[in-house]
Amino acid sequence: MPLSESSPPELEPIDRFHDELRSLVETGIGVNLGIAGESQDVPAVLERFLAALAVRVQLGQTLAQAIADEASLSPRYRAAAMAWVRFDSPAVVLEAVANSSSRETDLVNGIRLSLTQTALILALMLIGLAIAAVWLSPRMEGIYSQLEQPIPPSLQWLVTLRDGLPIWATGAAVVFVLGALAARAVDRARLRRLASWLPMVGQRDRFVAQALRAQYLSSWLERDLPLDDGLVLAQAFATQDASSGSESEPLGPLLAWAIHADLAGEPRWAVLRAVAEVYERLAETHLARWVTQLPWLIAIAISGLIVLAYGLSIFLPLIDILKVVTVPGSR
Numbered sequence: 001m002p003l004s005e006s007s008p009p010e011l012e013p014i015d016r017f018h019d020e021l022r023s024l025v026e027t028g029i030g031v032n033l034g035i036a037g038e039s040q041d042v043p044a045v046l047e048r049f050l051a052a053l054a055v056r057v058q059l060g061q062t063l064a065q066a067i068a069d070e071a072s073l074s075p076r077y078r079a080a081a082m083a084w085v086r087f088d089s090p091a092v093v094l095e096a097v098a099n100s101s102s103r104e105t106d107l108v109n110g111i112r113l114s115l116t117q118t119a120l121i122l123a124l125m126l127i128g129l130a131i132a133a134v135w136l137s138p139r140m141e142g143i144y145s146q147l148e149q150p151i152p153p154s155l156q157w158l159v160t161l162r163d164g165l166p167i168w169a170t171g172a173a174v175v176f177v178l179g180a181l182a183a184r185a186v187d188r189a190r191l192r193r194l195a196s197w198l199p200m201v202g203q204r205d206r207f208v209a210q211a212l213r214a215q216y217l218s219s220w221l222e223r224d225l226p227l228d229d230g231l232v233l234a235q236a237f238a239t240q241d242a243s244s245g246s247e248s249e250p251l252g253p254l255l256a257w258a259i260h261a262d263l264a265g266e267p268r269w270a271v272l273r274a275v276a277e278v279y280e281r282l283a284e285t286h287l288a289r290w291v292t293q294l295p296w297l298i299a300i301a302i303s304g305l306i307v308l309a310y311g312l313s314i315f316l317p318l319i320d321i322l323k324v325v326t327v328p329g330s331r
Contacts, residue, residue, distance in 0.1 A: 008054060008057045008058055010057045010062070010063045011050065011053060011054055011057060011063065013063065013084060013085050014050060014053060014063065014081060014084075014085075015050075017080075017081060017084045017090075017093075018046045018050060020090070020094055021033075021042065021046060021094075021097070022042070022043055022046065024094065024098055025042045025043070029098050030098070031097055031098060032076065032097055032098075033045060033074055033076055033077040033080070033097060034074035034075055034076025034077060034236065034239065035074050035077075048072070049070075049072070049073055049077060049081075052070050052072050052073070053066045053067065053070060053073075056069065056070060063085055064082065064085055064086070067081050067082050067085065068082070068229075074236075075235075075236035075239075076097070076236045076237065076239060078233065078236065079216070079233040079234070079236040079237035080093050080096065080097050080237060082233055083216065083219070083233075083237065086219075086220070086223060086225065087219045087223075089219060092215065092219075096212055096237060096238075106284075106287060107201070107204070107287060110287050110288075110290075110291040111201075111291075112183065113291055114290070114291045115183060118298050119176060119179065119180075121296070121298075123176065126169075126172055129161065130161075130165060130169060132158065133158055133159075133161040133162040133165060134162055134165065136158065137155065137158040137159050137161075137162045138162070140155050140158075140317050141155070141159060143321055144317075144321070147321070149320075152316065152317060152320050155316075155317040198290075200286065200289075200290035201290075203286060204283050204286045204287050204290070206249070206252075207279050207280075207282045207283035207286060208238075208279070208280075208283045209238040209239070209249060210238070210251075210252040210254075210255050210275075210279040211276045211277075211279035211280045211283060212234075212237060212238035212276075213234040213235065213237070213238040213251075213255060214234075214255050214258065214272045214273070214275045214276035214279060215272075215273065215276040216230070216233065216234040216237045216238065217230050217231065217234050217259070217269075217272050218269045218270070218272035218273040218276060219269070220233070220234070220269075221268050221269040221272065222267075222269040227259070231259075235249070252279065254275050254278060254279070255272075255275055255279070258271045258272050258275045259272070
């Protein structure tokens with residue numbers, strides 16, 4: 001809640017900002033203000049920030065000066081609060097600090113879809129392997145028995161799979177069921193963190209960060225505010241991981257061009273807004289691409305040896321049979 005009824009009227013925008021953030025938390029939506037471990041007590045963090053700003057405002061600073069000068073504020077909160085005060089796009093600010101924004105929802109849904117597709121592909125592979133073991137191996141084994149020849153190693157592994165089918169099939173089913181239960185039990189934030197090590201997710205996050213930075217700078221420059229200050233705030237605003245809030249990610253090529261190039265009279269803020277849209281589309285395209293391709297890449301990587309062994313288990317015994325039948329003295 002606000003500090004008190006007698007708090008400086010200059011703090012009213014921050015009071016409204018904090019009310020919106022508390023509402024997000026109360027509805028179960030995570031809020032990232034750039035402080036590690038803050039998720040357990042966001043209201044306390046907001047009260048601490050509000051008290052620090054109130055002191056500066058009561059000493060005669062403007063609200064914008066207080067936000068810029070107060071060292072106890074996290075860089076991400078400072079950027080978000082400054083955007084709330086300076087800009088007329090509260091929805092954009094709230095979406096950027098909320099962990100379940102629409103783009104994050106798309107990412108988590110994409111992860112779940114990719115895992116489901118991968119599990120389905122692997123299940124079909126195991127079913128095919130079971131059918132081969134049950135249907136093919138007895139026939140090949142019967143041919144060798146008629147020829148009074150020992151079963152070659154190329155066929156022995158398929159026979160072993162057939163004999164152990166109840167064991168490994170049951171084990172595979174248990175693994176799939178436990179995996180499905182674990183996937184349902186894991187929350188969105190944890191699934192998001194687990195996926196962050198994937199290179200394709202990292203690339204998509206970099207596109208999103210560049211889009212947020214460009215959007216912030218566009219709104220900043222549209223109001224004739226200093227570029228250097230906007231760059232610092234935009235970096236913090238675009239940082240999604242609280243643990244990396246102090247790290248400076250390089251400007252993307254397109255964003256660097258929009259900031260530093262001679263635009264021949266075109267408003268820089270308008271160019272930056274177009275650049276933000278480009279990075280947004282790149283992020284969406286990248287997400288759609290890896291959601292489609294990742295299951296197949298995983299399936300290919302895991303099934304490569306299985307397919308090779310399956311093929312050899314068919315063709316090598318056939319070659320041995322043909323050799324026994326056609327080569328004199330080979331029996």
